[in-house]
Amino acid sequence: MDNDMSYIQRLKRTGIVCLFPVVSYGILGPLEIYCGNEKDFSFGLTDFIWLFLGISVAVWLFSSLIFALFKDKINEKICAVILGIGVASYIQNMFMNIKLSEIDGSGMDWESLKSFSYLNIVIWGIIILLTIILSIALKKKWSACAMGIASFLSVIQLVAVVFLLISSVTRTEDTSNLRMSGEGQFEVAADHNIIVLVLDTLGNTQLENALKVYPDMLDGLSDFTFYNNADCRYYCTFPSMTHMLTGNDFDFDSNSIQWLNDSWQSDKANKFYDILGNNQYTCSLYSSSSVIYTYGDIDNLYKKFNNVKPADVIIDKRKMLESMGKMSIYKYFPYIMKPYFEILTHQFNDIVTLKEGESIIGDNAKFYEALNEKKLTVNSKLQNAFIIQHLFGTHQPYTNDENANFVEEATIEETIRGLIVICEEYLSQLKELGVYDDATVIITADHGSWYGNDPQPILFVKKAGETQEQMKVNSAPVSLGDFQATILSLIGEDYSEYGTSIFDWKEGDERARTVYMRGNDENYPAVTNSSFNVYYEYSYVKDKDELLEKMKAGPDNVLMATPW
Numbered sequence: 001m002d003n004d005m006s007y008i009q010r011l012k013r014t015g016i017v018c019l020f021p022v023v024s025y026g027i028l029g030p031l032e033i034y035c036g037n038e039k040d041f042s043f044g045l046t047d048f049i050w051l052f053l054g055i056s057v058a059v060w061l062f063s064s065l066i067f068a069l070f071k072d073k074i075n076e077k078i079c080a081v082i083l084g085i086g087v088a089s090y091i092q093n094m095f096m097n098i099k100l101s102e103i104d105g106s107g108m109d110w111e112s113l114k115s116f117s118y119l120n121i122v123i124w125g126i127i128i129l130l131t132i133i134l135s136i137a138l139k140k141k142w143s144a145c146a147m148g149i150a151s152f153l154s155v156i157q158l159v160a161v162v163f164l165l166i167s168s169v170t171r172t173e174d175t176s177n178l179r180m181s182g183e184g185q186f187e188v189a190a191d192h193n194i195i196v197l198v199l200d201t202l203g204n205t206q207l208e209n210a211l212k213v214y215p216d217m218l219d220g221l222s223d224f225t226f227y228n229n230a231d232c233r234y235y236c237t238f239p240s241m242t243h244m245l246t247g248n249d250f251d252f253d254s255n256s257i258q259w260l261n262d263s264w265q266s267d268k269a270n271k272f273y274d275i276l277g278n279n280q281y282t283c284s285l286y287s288s289s290s291v292i293y294t295y296g297d298i299d300n301l302y303k304k305f306n307n308v309k310p311a312d313v314i315i316d317k318r319k320m321l322e323s324m325g326k327m328s329i330y331k332y333f334p335y336i337m338k339p340y341f342e343i344l345t346h347q348f349n350d351i352v353t354l355k356e357g358e359s360i361i362g363d364n365a366k367f368y369e370a371l372n373e374k375k376l377t378v379n380s381k382l383q384n385a386f387i388i389q390h391l392f393g394t395h396q397p398y399t400n401d402e403n404a405n406f407v408e409e410a411t412i413e414e415t416i417r418g419l420i421v422i423c424e425e426y427l428s429q430l431k432e433l434g435v436y437d438d439a440t441v442i443i444t445a446d447h448g449s450w451y452g453n454d455p456q457p458i459l460f461v462k463k464a465g466e467t468q469e470q471m472k473v474n475s476a477p478v479s480l481g482d483f484q485a486t487i488l489s490l491i492g493e494d495y496s497e498y499g500t501s502i503f504d505w506k507e508g509d510e511r512a513r514t515v516y517m518r519g520n521d522e523n524y525p526a527v528t529n530s531s532f533n534v535y536y537e538y539s540y541v542k543d544k545d546e547l548l549e550k551m552k553a554g555p556d557n558v559l560m561a562t563p564w
Contacts, residue, residue, distance in 0.1 A: 010068040
């Protein structure tokens with residue numbers, strides 16, 4: 001190594017070497033995350049990419065200028081370590097991220113990956129040590145070698161950046177300012193209300209386990225009938241919510257976004273919401289899950305749900321940069337450090353808020369807090385209302401206790417008890433307003449828990465005018481696919497075009513039902529822009545026990561997931 005390197009020479013070497021990890025962490029990483037999960041974000045590409053680009057350039061210039069101040073030998077070792085970290089990060093992202101997230105949006109089971117985590121960090125150590133050894137062994141050739149490796153890998157990544165940008169720009173984007181507003185989330189109608197409380201992911205087995213800890217947990221639901229043999233047909237929120245609210249079966253031969261859009265724009269869906277409108281029902285959907293991911297283009301919901309309307313938004317750029325930055329680090333860091341940078345989907349909910357009106361509250365504890373502070377009110381302008389409140393439910397992490405208050409960590413049983421407390425408070429406030437008796441209330445989940453071997457969602461129903469001393473339990477073979485027919489039957493409309501109502505089925509009936517559980521299967525190819533690649537098909541005719549036996553035995557069929 002030339003001991004007479006000038007500052008400019010050191011700056012050249014340092015700048016080229018530093019550029020490599022800066023491109024990885026600051027530009028390509030966030031861009032890959034956004035383009036691969038665009039449907040999950042409520043902000044646009046241009047809202048963050050220029051900020052990341054500016055910060056990346058600033059970090060690159062600052063680090064290069066500072067590290068170049070160190071004399072040759074120290075600068076040489078600094079560049080070796082930076083290059084080693086860059087190469088290890090590149091290899092991590094390309095080859096060593098064997099599993100990054102659960103397909104239901106919950107946190108990783110890091111304990112199950114502990115042995116791999118140790119191997120992973122050893123590989124990192126070897127890569128960084130090798131670059132240091134090479135810097136010593138190659139002597140004068142090291143500078144050219146380091147710059148050559150860094151330049152080559154930087155160019156590869158920058159080419160990927162260009163392709164991702166072109167791909168994102170050429171995709172058709174929704175340029176309207178339609179948003180799902182939380183305005184009116186705590187309002188009900190003066191006359192008849194059909195209220196659906198969707199407690200995401202809560203299954204019957206989870207409920208049974210919680211009842212062992214809190215045996216009197218359901219005492220406040222005495223007017224309800226508990227349908228303990230309901231299935232969701234599809235796991236997860238996509239495509240279950242759209243299937244439930246449009247009545248359209250998932251098309252395994254269609255692009256996912258196209259299916260969502262076709263389902264909501266179908267004659268079947270349009271007619272259903274027209275019937276509700278003709279019966280003076282104002283429809284509202286309060287869902288904090290990603291609109292694009294769950295319902296497709298937001299235009300699909302416009303004029304079906306009154307809280308979907310034009311609105312301007314405020315983007316919390318600090319939270320956006322923090323979240324996207326942590327996700328980028330999460331991609332590139334070794335497994336032993338990933339838990340400190342894990343970001344779950346619901347943590348993006350507060351990044352975008354409405355300038356006017358209110359944002360939707362879907363978090364369990366926050367919903368309960370707002371319910372107690374704001375209280376339900378009667379909107380005298382609403383004659384009848386069809387209201388869907390989609391809460392976080394039993395998704396991980398569990399952050400509400402048995403009293404529905406926020407905690408850093410809770411058990412699933414405490415979370416479920418807290419969810420029932422939320423439902424009880426909602427019902428209590430309906431009673432205080434004098435609208436409970438004439439209200440139909442449905443408490444359900446859009447799907448059960450795949451990882452808990454708990455495929456059947458909860459389903460509690462109280463019809464308008466129904467009162468009883470003790471909750472009834474009904475084992476009729478019903479399904480969330482009966483949702484639209486059930487709603488129409490409740491308002492006295494003909495539902496023959498929509499299949500069967502849950503009230504058409506009786507205990508002891510046998511019914512052929514099919515459930516599709518999505519997952520990642522290494523025996524099948526990856527699917528474009530999707531975190532899962534297959535649906536496991538299970539058919540059964542009796543109850544949960546039969547379905548669980550089917551799941552243990554293996555799927556009747558495996559279908560490829562569709563690209564986005």
